[in-house]
Amino acid sequence: MTVVYKSDPVRGEVWREIFAREAPDLPFRIWPDIGDPQSVRYLVAWMPPPDLGALLPKLDVLFSAGAGVDQLDLASIPAHLPVVRMIEPGIVGGMVEFVAMAVLMLHRDIPAYVDQQRRAQWQPIRVWPAARRRVGVMGLGMLGRAAIAALAPFGFEIAGWSRSRHVIDGVTCHAGDAELDAFLARSEILVALMALTPETRGILDAKLFARLPRGASIVNVGRGGHLVEPDLLAALDGGQLSAAILDVMRTEPLPTDSPLWSHPRIMLTPHVASMTQPETAARAVIANIRRHRAGQPMDGLVDRARGY
Ligand code: NDP
8 A cells, every 4th residue: 555645746755754754554655656556545646647547546545735626627537536635734824824914915005005115105095993894705615714713803894705604703604696796795805715616717807896895905815717817907907996916826827928917006926825834734644544544534525526
């Protein structure tokens, strides 16, 4: 029985060390040095090899090296094979920091001040208390809920939106298409943190921006595929939106000629809101392998019909 890791090889060495120290009973190898393909039972990969079923016929579980699974072509992965996304505290911690930072930056008009500084302009903008600022979080999964918990102590008025109904203390939770309008109409800072599926692809478009209060701002930390970039530029230029903080882009790396780079009210980062931390991720996968071997449910099992 072998565990194979196929992702960044430098981080793979950290995984190797942790497996050797904490799970010596689970032989661990780094792609492409997989040994006997017949003995590979667990694969940790961001991008699995295309001919997975033929290449690793005895595979028991495919672990995604990241929190999302939208990079996988689920249709090409053998139907019987469980797919598990990465649930580990390092990803959560990074995302919580990034969302708190981005919401505070928008709340305190930092994109406007960065622009003013470039033009040597001294122009104070009224400071509103957090209790007067309405934040909306789209996606109430592991990360959306953790981000809300970090924002709540500032006193923001927070609402959330997701596919199914959630109940979160102190947060007005909306669910499904029927309640999207009410959620958007009150969201002055919109944080997008959904899974990318055929239903959510392109959801951040002109129609959605028009339903936000005028001058709203957005944070996109889910996936670039959620955002229709030309619609964002038009909404910023027309004043419907005042600023955007983007961590994920439709095409990554963002092409050098993209107008997003130089827009005065866009701040962007290269998909770094959070990263799988090898130390905690290796431990999370070891725990899941142990659950699988004991016949217990694994943490982060993907519902393939739902797509996340
Ligand atoms: P979860 O699977 O726990 O949550 C996904 C959320 O999306 C759920 O609340 C789900 O609703 C919601 N959702 C899915 N489809 C719809 C829909 N059609 N309508 C409304 N809501 C929908 O994922 P995580 O919270 O762990 O992660 C969220 C995303 O963050 C990941 O999929 C990934 O793309 C992104 N990410 C980005 C990173 C970065 O560095 N920028 C790092 C890590 C993750 P429901 O609760 O009802 O199921």
